[in-house]
Amino acid sequence: MLIGGLAIGYIFSEFSGKDPVSTEMAKGDGPCPDGAKALSWRNPMNPAITSPVAAKDEMGMDYLPICAESKKEKKILFYRNPMNPAITSPVAAKDEMGMDYIPVYDDGARSGPAGTVSIDPTVVQNIGVRTTAALQKTISRDIRTVGRVTFDEQRVARLHPKVEGWVEKLFVDRTGEQVDKDSMLLAIYSPQLVASGEEYLLALKNWQILKNSPFPDIRKGAKRLLQTSLDRLKLLDVPEHQLKEIRQSGVVPKALHIHSPFDGIVMNIGAREGQRITPETELYMVADLSRVWVQVDIYEDELPWVRLGDEAEMELPAAPGRIFKGKLSYLYPYLDANTRTNKVRIEFANPDLVLKPEMFANIRLKASRTVDAVVIPSEAIVRSGTRDQIFVQRGPG
Template sequence: MSKQSAVILVLAFLATLAMGVGGGYWYATRWEPKVAGPTSETSAKAPLFYRHPMNPEITSPVPAKDEMGMDYVPVYQDTEATDQAPAGMVKIDPVIVQNIGVRTASAERRTLTRMIRAVGRVDYDEGFLARLHPKTEGWVEKLFVDKTGAKVQKDEQLLSLYSPQLVATQQEYLLALRNLETLKASPYPDIQRGAEELVQSTRERLQLLDVPEHQIRELEQTEKIYKNLHIHSPFHGVVVNIGVREGQYVTPQTELYTLADLCQVWVYVDIYEYELPWVKVGDKAEMRVVAVPGRVFHGTVAYIYPYLEEQTRTARLRLEFDNSDLALKPEMFANVTIHASRQVEAVVVPEAAIVRSGAREQVFVVRGPGEFEPREVKVGISAEGFTEILAGLETGEKVVTSSQFLIDSESKLREATAKMKEPQLGAINAEKQEEDAGKHEQGITPKESPAKDNHTSPIHSGH
């Protein structure tokens, strides 16, 4: 290698070395780690205490780790918080509010009404049921109506009954009539009056034994004793049950027939407890049954039973429906809609806005962009997707209707943290007051006090 080439190599090496040193100096002077120094206000402040990362009720005055090795979270004094802010106040970045899908609605005043839908069961009207029993002992001679379900008319003969007591009473009535005819011309008024009273009492005895009026008149006209007594239907209806057959011996305890008039029916409906405040006697009802498609039956609420069903925890209503054409049959199932007549004028919010936790109900009121205040309210009835607010909220205030459970969790965490801060802040304030008092004794005002030395971050300790 020539002497000229050696000089060129030395010069190139020196130039490269100079460039490296210059670049390193520029990089060292220009670059600064983002974590260096107490650049943020939070890092410059000492934490009040440290809380458990999973359970905020567990705290420590010094840094610590939980059972899984996670560091306790430092808790700083919130300089933005004021004494006027309510406990549990939540502040969330507006971007996060949008990301978690927070929706709001305004409290408004409106009239609440309700339609109650339930399943009903058709049954007999108990006021149009008749159970026929004989008033005396005897034997069934003839059944004129012998089929269950048969239709009968009012005063139609159902059966004939032979009773020795009825035969004897008829004989006594005829004797009383003859005796009255004989003593009618008696000069003694007491004897004549006694004969009349005997006729009257004997006739009443026949009536009390359910002897039909036409048979009594025939007995008076023909003076012929009838062997059999006729039992008649008391109204138009159908035979629900036949309790005897021909030749059977009966007593007053024997049920001869069960008759029902189906021109009007009852419908039983069970509703839930929270629907009871809406219903009252006289409310209109509509009913539809599968057996009569396309037809709507109209009725009314006739009675609200004063107790709840033990098994289902529901209240029973009795509705009345006209059934002149006998389209409705007992034991049918029906879909019933009750149009509650009660109307409530109230301040309401959507039902979804109510957060029910334990024995209280609360809503989250929007105080500003990203600011939500938990507020306990007193609720009333609910209808049409809205809930009545009796106390705690005014018309026009905005409440959260979605994602409020996420906000509720954050609110409870803030409230618990605030409660734990109180003793710490009290101690800090007491310490500050003692320090200020000492400075006043030395003639130094708080503004003249020397600034505390900032603790240097370990990253900068070597610079």
């Protein structure tokens, strides 16, 4: 049982689905316990309003009796340290600060577990203690924040040549242009590429001559040489259609064709016709925007609510009234020291390309839910500054 200060005015019934225990006496026993006299009656909603007789307020609620102290003599069970209730004494005593121990009387209440506090029903009525039942509910929290649309890093390609040479022709020469997978972007002339193609042709002719040789070692050597020269061309990114052209025509093409690795949009072009290029030259940047990331900042106190897979809704100033749905896919393992926020990544489908990199968006993150949580009113919690406590009522008083 949690013990706290009494100022909150709430005492909780144990969670069992039963109604809270009332502190009123049964009507047949009179308004006050132990036959005590009711001195006056007070308004249950406004203690400053009293009545000399029993009455009801404007909401139909009964006035509460203000009872006289019972004249029944009570037996002292023991004495308790006023600063530390766990320290008791069978006789009257003083603590190290000279304060008198407080007597604990036998008021007929049931004994309970260690730490149980008993309150005289008269005191309960006079101070207006209220009770309410703790409930089991599913609780959740929506986190509202802003985000920024970015590329899906797994859907971005930066194309570099693997040989030195010169740009013969650009088939795509404008940024922002939509390209399909395997469509040609540009053609490169490279002496190194031509030399490797000639080696492949020689190895191919050698294999055609020696493939029917009666000597196994000669056949294996010719086949190995052919495969090695073919692998070299593939490592230089010679496309399959040009390899097929070399085999069928017996001629090495002058230019190497560079193709798009997937459907996407040309975001940058780093070369022009006639330009000399090296492996360090970025020829194209191609991005697939059919799926995008949104980077979102979450404050420290919101992190315990965030889980991978949480659903999110996004709205854009550029698309008023439209709601995009996505899921949280990654929680970055570090905090921003300046803003005290943690970055998270949310993925959104973008089939019609409405979402564009660098757009700002309003995000509502549907944080994970806690099922069957015990909930109580916030004002019933006693906050000491170091911990939170509540009262649990186990019976009258």
